[in-house]
Amino acid sequence: MERDRDTIFALASGRPPAGLAVVRISGPRTRLVLETTLGAVPPARRAAYRAIRAPGGETIDRGVVLFFEGPASYTGEDSAELHLHGGRAVVAATLAILGDLPGLRPATAGEFTRRAFDNGRLDLTAVEAVADLVAAETDAQRRQALRQLDGGLAEVAGDWRRRLLHARALIEAELDFADEDDVPDSAAAAVWADMAQLSADLGKVLAGGRVGERIRDGFEIAILGPPNAGKSSLLNALAGRDVAIVTDVPGTTRDLLEVHLDLGGFAVTLVDTAGLRETTETVEAEGIRRAKARAADADLVLWLADAGQPPPADLHGSETDAGSGPLWIIGTKRDLDSDSKRDSPAARLDHRISAQTGAGLDSLVAALTAHVAGLVPAEPALVTRARHRLCLQAAKTAIDAAVANGAAPLEVRAEGLRQAGEALGELIGRIDVEDVLGAIFSEFCVGK
Numbered sequence: 044m045e046r047d048r049d050t051i052f053a054l055a056s057g058r059p060p061a062g063l064a065v066v067r068i069s070g071p072r073t074r075l076v077l078e079t080t081l082g083a084v085p086p087a088r089r090a091a092y093r094a095i096r097a098p099g100g101e102t103i104d105r106g107v108v109l110f111f112e113g114p115a116s117y118t119g120e121d122s123a124e125l126h127l128h129g130g131r132a133v134v135a136a137t138l139a140i141l142g143d144l145p146g147l148r149p150a151t152a153g154e155f156t157r158r159a160f161d162n163g164r165l166d167l168t169a170v171e172a173v174a175d176l177v178a179a180e181t182d183a184q185r186r187q188a189l190r191q192l193d194g195g196l197a198e199v200a201g202d203w204r205r206r207l208l209h210a211r212a213l214i215e216a217e218l219d220f221a222d223e224d225d226v227p228d229s230a231a232a233a234v235w236a237d238m239a240q241l242s243a244d245l246g247k248v249l250a251g252g253r254v255g256e257r258i259r260d261g262f263e264i265a266i267l268g269p270p271n272a273g274k275s276s277l278l279n280a281l282a283g284r285d286v287a288i289v290t291d292v293p294g295t296t297r298d299l300l301e302v303h304l305d306l307g308g309f310a311v312t313l314v315d316t317a318g319l320r321e322t323t324e325t326v327e328a329e330g331i332r333r334a335k336a337r338a339a340d341a342d343l344v345l346w347l348a349d350a351g352q353p354p355p356a357d358l359h360g361s362e363t364d365a366g367s368g369p370l371w372i373i374g375t376k377r378d379l380d381s382d383s384k385r386d387s388p389a390a391r392l393d394h395r396i397s398a399q400t401g402a403g404l405d406s407l408v409a410a411l412t413a414h415v416a417g418l419v420p421a422e423p424a425l426v427t428r429a430r431h432r433l434c435l436q437a438a439k440t441a442i443d444a445a446v447a448n449g450a451a452p453l454e455v456r457a458e459g460l461r462q463a464g465e466a467l468g469e470l471i472g473r474i475d476v477e478d479v480l481g482a483i484f485s486e487f488c489v490g491k
Contacts, residue, residue, distance in 0.1 A: 048070060048071060048120075049070060049146060049147070049148050050068065050069065050070025050071060050072035050073060050076065050146055050147045050148075051068070051069055051070055051147070051148060051149070051150035051151075051154055051155070051158075052066060052067065052068045052069075052076075052138070052141045052142075052147060052148075052149060052150060053066070053067055053149060053150040053154075053155070053490035054066055054134060054138065054490055055067040055124075055155075055490030056129070056490070057129075059129045059130060059131045059133075059134045060129055060130050060131055061129030062128075062129055063126060063127070063128070063129050064126075064127045064128065064129040064130075064133065064134050064137075065124055065125070065126055065127075065490075066124070066125040066127065066134070066137055066138070066141070067122065067123075067124055067150075067155060067490055068122060068123045068124075068125070068141070068147075069116070069117075069118045069120055069121070069122035069123075069150075069155055069158060070120060070121065070122075070146075070147075071120065071121065071146075072144070072145075072146045072147060073110070073120075073121035073122055073123050074110075074121060075144075075146075076123065076141065076144060076147065077108070077110060077123055079098060079144060080095050080096055080097075080125075080140065081093045081094070081095065081096070081108060082096075084110055085108055085109070085110050086110070087110050087111060087112040088109070088110070088111060088112075089109075090107050090108070090109055091107070091108050091109075091110075092105065092106070092107055092108075093105070093106070093107075093108045095108075095125060095127065095137060097136070097140050098140070098143075103133065103136045103137055103140065104127045104128055104133045104136075104137070106125060106126045106127040106128065107126040108123065108124070108125055108126070109123060109124045109126070110122075110123045111123065111124075113162075114162065114164075116164075117155065117159055117164065118155055118156075118158040118159050118162060118164065119158065119159055119161075119162025119163065119164040120158065120162060122155075125137065150490065152488060153174075153488075155490070156170055156173055156174075157170075160472065166194075166197045166471045166472050166473075167470070167471055167472030168191055168194075168195075168196045168197045168200070168431070168470065168471055168472075169191065169192050169194065169197060170472070171191065171427075171428060171430075172188045172189070172190075172191035172192035173188075173192060175187070175188035175191065175259060175427070176188035176189060176192060177488070180303075180305065180310060181305050181308050181309055181310045182308035183258050183308050183309045183310070183419070184258060184259060184310060186423075187255065187258050187259065187423065187424065187427055188259075188427075190423055191427060195423065195425060196425045196426070196427070196431060196470075196471075197471050199248075199425060200467050200470050200471050201471065203241060203244070203245070203438070203467055204464055204467040204468065204471075204473070206237060206241055207238075207241070207442075207460055207463055207464040207467065208464065209234075210234035210237060210238055210460055211457060211460050211461065211464070213233065213234050214234065214453060214456070214457045214460070215457070217453065218453060218454065218457070235446055235449075238442055238445065238446050238460070239446050241442060242439055242442045242443050242446065245435055245438060245439040245442070246439060248425050248426060248435060249426070249432065249435055249436060249439065251420065251422075251424060251425075251426065253426075253432070254418065254419055254420065254424045255424030255425065255426045255427035255428075255431075256426070256427060256428060256429060256432070257342065257418070258309065258310070258419065258424065258427070259427050259428065260310070261303060261309075261310035261311055261312040262309060262310070262311050262312070262342045262343075262415050262418065263311075263312050263314060263337075263340065263341045263342050263343075264311060264312070264313050264314065264341060264342065264343045264344075264345060264411065265314045265316060265334070265337050265338045265341035265343075265344045265345070266278060266313060266314060266315050266316060266345045266347060267316050267319060267334055267338055267344055267345070267346055267347070267354070268318065268319065268346055268347035268348050268375075269318050269319055269348060270318030270319075271318065272318065272347040272348050272375055273347055273375035273376055273398055274315050274316065274318070274347050275300075275315055276375070276398035276399070277345075277347065277373075277375065277396070277398050278300065278302055278313055278315040279398070280398040280401065280404055281302065281304065281313060281404070281408070282302040282304070282313070286300060286302055286315075299314055299315070299316055299330075299333055299334070299337060300314070300315040301313065301314055301315075302315075306408070306411055306412045306415055307412040307413075307415065307416050309412075309415045309416065309419070311411070311415060314337055314341070316330070316333070316334030316337060316338070317330030317331050317333070317334050318331075319331055319334065319335075319355065341369070342369070342415070342418060343369055343370075343371065343411070343414060343415075344369055344370045344371070345370075345371050345373050346370055346371065346372050346373065347373045347375050348372070348373075348374065348375070353372070354370065354372070371393040371394065371410075372392050372393050373392065373393060373394050373395070373396060373407070374392040374394070374395040374396070375395075375396060375397070375398065376397060376399070393410075394406065394407045394410065430470075431470060434466050434467065434469055434470035435466070435467075435470065437462075437463075437466040438463040438464075438466035438467050438470075439463075441459045441460070441462040441463040441466065442459065442460065442463045444459050445457075445458075445459030445460050445463070
């Protein structure tokens with residue numbers, strides 16, 4: 044740690060007024076800050092009740108102070124937390140005092156966690172997990188982020204990387220000491236079976252699909268149907284508020300509307316779309332194109348039709364039994380159903396609802412919740428971001444090429460393993476990853 048590095052500070056709690064405000068400080072001048080504002084440095088990792096004073100001696104507030112001596116701290120350097128009353132005047136005065144001290148400046152977004160990464164306290168996957176934990180809105184997101192913070196992916200990737208380094212060491216030994224009697228010619232050949240197994244291990248993780256990414260970003264359910272089928276009414280009913288405009292005029296919805304829900308602890312995005320029909324109107328046609336494209340990427344499609352009309356043949360799969368495929372047929376306007384309509388062959392539906400009266404909505408929500416839960420395997424997902432998936436895919440591709448290219452010179456095959464190791468190093472932040480750091484830390488709030 045550089046001794047002339049700035050000491051940073053920030054309000055780490057919510058915007059005042061609040062019952063409590065937490066001001067974080069980190070850097071080489073942390074002890075000086077505490078001596079200046081408290082009169083002395085409290086014992087490390089022991090809560091102390093102190094008066095916080097301005098340099099002139101005026102008491103600004105009284106609160107609990109915690110001092111963390113580096114490197115055994117979140118950032119890996121001396122740091123402290125001031126737990127104060129959460130009034131605007133208290134917070135403003137405290138931040139003003141800190142800003143006037145030499146060598147101190149306000150922290151930028153994510154700078155505390157960036158220092159934890161720079162000082163080896165967190166690897167890159169743990170850094171991302173901190174951001175995900177702060178942003179978590181559902182239990183599934185919270186649990187997944189906490190597993191990553193505890194090293195879920197980093198430990199496995201670290202083991203994979205060690206296997207690659209061991210393989211490369213054996214190959215280098217054969218290349219450098221091929222003439223030595225104590226280095227058998229088969230030393231390098233022995234590694235390829237393990238590399239083939241490593242590729243298979245990576246393949247198993249990648250074969251899990253994008254469940255981890257879906258848990259983090261939210262599963263998608265697209266609502267499609269002809270105009271005036273009740274799509275926007277269903278969206279509003281499930282959201283519990285008026286999100287979409289509902290009228291009797293066909294083609295009211297032109298663009299995609301999204302609502303984010305928590306279904307059984309899983310984040311779900313409901314997407315309302317333009318009514319599907321033949322049209323020559325340019326804007327409506329574009330809305331229909333977007334609707335079909337979104338349906339193609341959705342985890343589930345709800346086809347709404349008040350008379351049970353089947354979906355178009357080109358729409359995201361085919362008609363299936365409820366719960367066994369990606370498309371459910373939902374009969375709407377249940378309150379207007381006649382006996383003959385309800386019993387007609389065309390009206391064989393997965394669910395029948397009325398957004399107007401609420402009939403059938405509870406059973407639909409229960410079915411949706413069960414369907415989303417069924418998409419999540421019992422084994423926790425290791426890959427939770429597209430960046431993770433791309434790094435692992437790059438590593439697997441390089442290993443596969445090295446294993447398959449048995450006729451190539453050993454130096455060429457060793458280069459493939461080096462590239463695989465770099466991909467795994469990029470995953471956990473063990474090589475130069477400046478290009479990805481900016482994007483990651485931009486997600487953080489100030490004070491974290």
